Amino acid sequence: MPAATSLKRVPAKKSRASAQTTPSKTPARIPAWVRCSELEVANHDVDQQCRDYRDADNETLRAATKLWLKRELAFITNTRFSDPGMGAEVFAGTLGLSPRKTELGMATLRKSGIDLPIHLSRLCEAPLLKPEQEVMLFQRMNFLMHQASVHRSLLNPERPSRVRLELIERLVALAEWHRDRIVEANLRLVFSIVKKFVNPNNTFDDLLSDGIIGLMRAVEKFDFGRGFRFSTYATQVVRRNSYRTVVENQEDRQKVLGGLQDMEIEISDEKRSSAISEKRWHELRARMAVMLNDLDRREKLIIRARFSLGSHRKVHTLQSLADRLGISKERVRQLERRAMEKLRQMAGDIELPDLPVDAA
Structure with missing residues (x-):
């Protein structure tokens, strides 16, 4: 067979070198289907998002390559996405999205039963998708992300490719364009x-x-x-x-x-009820924030962590805070006690109980 004869003439050393050739040395090419008529509108919309690397130096290209290698590309894969000619097949059909309709957005606001700003109607002007359109959008979005992932795997920070970077950015932008059509619908x-x-x-x-x-x-x-x-x-x-x-x-x-109560700040039962108004709630929260900001860095951290305030989703133990701050457990206890005394003093200077009563 010709192929076998050809392989016999290749020296063993060259054969191993060929097998070790890294994928990143494969020259990047823009697939023809990327510029097909079915993607004309999408390409036009994402042109401003896609960066032009023609004048970029190697340092810029290397930095961009490293960023893309770190970025997560989420998609649902399909065994056929790697088939030759799959790109042309995916974009062979006509999507045929219906134009946005102002009356759809206005009708949504009326049906909401809530007094909403008129500008929100613009979010609901896209018609519902037909079943076949929905399938096409999801297939195209995931295929584009799959292709971007394939080309990203070929990136090499030591030998950055301008063409491949531009291709990846366009593929991701096109995938997000299809995602947005699903979201707005x-x-x-x-x-x-x-x-x-x-x-x-x-x-x-x-x-x-x-x-x-x-x-x-x-x-x-x-x-x-x-x-x-x-x-x-x-x-x-x-x-x-x-x-x-x-x-x-x-x-x-x-x-x-609960934190206000632990600081011995008097709040009536009516103000503790679940029906407390937004005005009162923001007043309490704003004043609480002011008092916490007057503490030093360690005191603020300890109070927030001990009472599970702000970004802390659970109550931290004295020992965990001691390990984090690099001090003893007893020292954390002392700082907590000192911070509580400061807050009680500040609470006495701020007239928290006298919040305005809402009209019935």
Whole structure:
């Protein structure tokens, strides 16, 4: 066979060298399907996001290469994504997204039953996706991320490739463009879910922000190949995310109020109730923050950690704080006692109990 004859003529040393050739030496090429007509709109939209490396020096290219090697590229893989010609096949069909409609956004605001700013209607102007459009968007998004991951694996910081860096950035930007089309088509679903969790202590804006973040994570983790509609999966994710937000907010409020009580700050039963108004709550929290900021660095850390305030999600022991600060357990106890005395003194100088009473 010709192939076998050719292999016999290759010296053993050269054969080993050929086998050891690193993938990063493979020249980068822009696949033809990246510039296909089906991606014309998407390419136009992401052109401003994609960096031009034509005038970049080697140091800049090396730095960009290292950043891409550290970045996580999340996607749902598929065994066919590595098939030759898969790119042309994925983008062979016509997506045919419907244009945005202002009336859809206005209708969403009216149905919400909440007095919302008119600008939020723009978030809900994208029509719902047809089942086949949904599948195409998820397939294309994950295929683009898969291709970006493949080319990223070929990066070499010692021999940076301008063409490969530009290709990776465009592939990721195109994948995010398809992700955004899925997100905007499902924002009305988020509106319908989070409005059920709105109460005096949890505003619609905060819940909506968390809901959108949850929706974006759901898009990244959804496996379109299982045959389910995305809305079924997204509903559970957003609902669970909203519930967790409400619970965490309630726990934070209880921690702050408990901390005020431990500092011997008098708060009436009415003000401790779950129905405490946002005005009173922010007043208490703001004054609490002012007092904590008057402590020194170690005292502030100890009080926050001991009462599980701010970013601390659990109560820290004296020993754990001693290990962290590099001091003895007894010294931590002394600092805590000193900080509490300071806070009690400051509480006596700040008129916390006399908060305004809300109108019925």
